[in-house]
Amino acid sequence: MPRPPSEFAATFDVESPIALVAGEGQAWVLTSAETGASLARIDHTGRSTDVVRLPGQSHAMAPYGDGVVVTRLACAAEECEETAVRVSVVDRGGATLAEEEFAREWGGLVSSFDGRGVELVGVHDDVVWVEVDEQLIGHDVADGRTAARVEAPQGVTCLLADGMHTLVPLDGGYFGHGGIVGPGIPEQRYDAEVHRLDGETWTPVPGSAHPLTDTEFQLATCIGGGLYAGERSGASPVWSPASGWVEREPLRRYPDLATAPEPTALGSADQLFVLESAGVIRRWFAGPDGPMSSEVLEVPAELFVQPYAPQVHLMVDVSDAAIAGCIQTSEERPTARCWIGSH
Numbered sequence: 001m002p003r004p005p006s007e008f009a010a011t012f013d014v015e016s017p018i019a020l021v022a023g024e025g026q027a028w029v030l031t032s033a034e035t036g037a038s039l040a041r042i043d044h045t046g047r048s049t050d051v052v053r054l055p056g057q058s059h060a061m062a063p064y065g066d067g068v069v070v071t072r073l074a075c076a077a078e079e080c081e082e083t084a085v086r087v088s089v090v091d092r093g094g095a096t097l098a099e100e101e102f103a104r105e106w107g108g109l110v111s112s113f114d115g116r117g118v119e120l121v122g123v124h125d126d127v128v129w130v131e132v133d134e135q136l137i138g139h140d141v142a143d144g145r146t147a148a149r150v151e152a153p154q155g156v157t158c159l160l161a162d163g164m165h166t167l168v169p170l171d172g173g174y175f176g177h178g179g180i181v182g183p184g185i186p187e188q189r190y191d192a193e194v195h196r197l198d199g200e201t202w203t204p205v206p207g208s209a210h211p212l213t214d215t216e217f218q219l220a221t222c223i224g225g226g227l228y229a230g231e232r233s234g235a236s237p238v239w240s241p242a243s244g245w246v247e248r249e250p251l252r253r254y255p256d257l258a259t260a261p262e263p264t265a266l267g268s269a270d271q272l273f274v275l276e277s278a279g280v281i282r283r284w285f286a287g288p289d290g291p292m293s294s295e296v297l298e299v300p301a302e303l304f305v306q307p308y309a310p311q312v313h314l315m316v317d318v319s320d321a322a323i324a325g326c327i328q329t330s331e332e333r334p335t336a337r338c339w340i341g342s343h
Helices: 214-218
Strands: 009-015 017-022 027-033 036-042 048-055 057-064 067-075 082-090 096-106 118-124 127-132 135-140 145-151 157-160 163-169 189-198 201-204 210-213 221-223 226-228 236-240 244-248 264-266 272-277 280-287 290-298 312-318 322-329 335-342
Touching: 009 027, 017 057, 017 322, 017 335, 027 048, 027 057, 027 067, 027 322, 036 057, 036 067, 048 067, 048 082, 057 118, 067 118, 067 127, 082 127, 082 135, 096 135, 118 157, 118 163, 157 221, 157 226, 163 201, 189 214, 210 214, 210 236, 226 290, 236 290, 244 290, 264 312, 272 312, 280 312
Parallel strands: 017 312
Antiparallel strands: 009 335, 017 027, 027 036, 036 048, 057 067, 067 082, 082 096, 118 127, 127 135, 135 145, 157 163, 163 189, 189 201, 189 210, 221 226, 226 236, 236 244, 264 272, 272 280, 280 290, 312 322, 322 335
């Protein structure tokens, strides 16, 4: 299929979006559909093409090759007595290259939070990582086999540049240590250590022990190519394989009643996007300066506004070639207004 021009920009609308991925001069959108979800491809002109319907639940999507992978929980028997994790591999042109199934279990789909669910952790090389049934499973879509299956750790789990990592408190205090905290009484710090998954064994990373407060440990998450510990509105420590522990500036300003809130969105590869003002989005990503590198993206101000309202859903993703974003307000739901542009 022909390549898009080096510079492009277009708007489009979608109904009930679930996930958004920027591709090579195009975007992919998962939308809610009857009995599951629908995948559409958005070209550089904003034209939408339906690709495939994907029955099931817990849908998620990530870039893979020149296309995407979509994971979901789906029926694995005629009467849905069993369910399984399914992975669909779609190429740049929208063709389904593979449809694979693993982690099959007895029991049907349950339309509630009590049922079985699957979370897409990310893609590393050809291995799609998911968390399901309190297990981390790595499935190699190139070989069509399960490459690893381990018990999911209690701490945060991040798929970083050189593989899967987790944060472990050295004294086992996953749920905090108690104690009195208040004005003039700072939180105590306790050593935590980064462990890396080697095969099916979690191995301590030499030199990665670092003192963290209970708040920093419990708020730890995966952002911008690093393991980010702490609140987004304050300076916090971040760890990555390349940098070790470094201090990073606040991701967004401290909330107050005098200014409109800053909607945020998580994109592929744990990119974080903050709508700082109308037409201005800050991107936090794994850049040449290590974890939590940032850049300012200029997007249409008439579309990406900063309303003084809590019910704003922002979706943004960036690839080497494209920026894609959608914004949805409570008044306009289920419609989301979207934009795609060159990067």
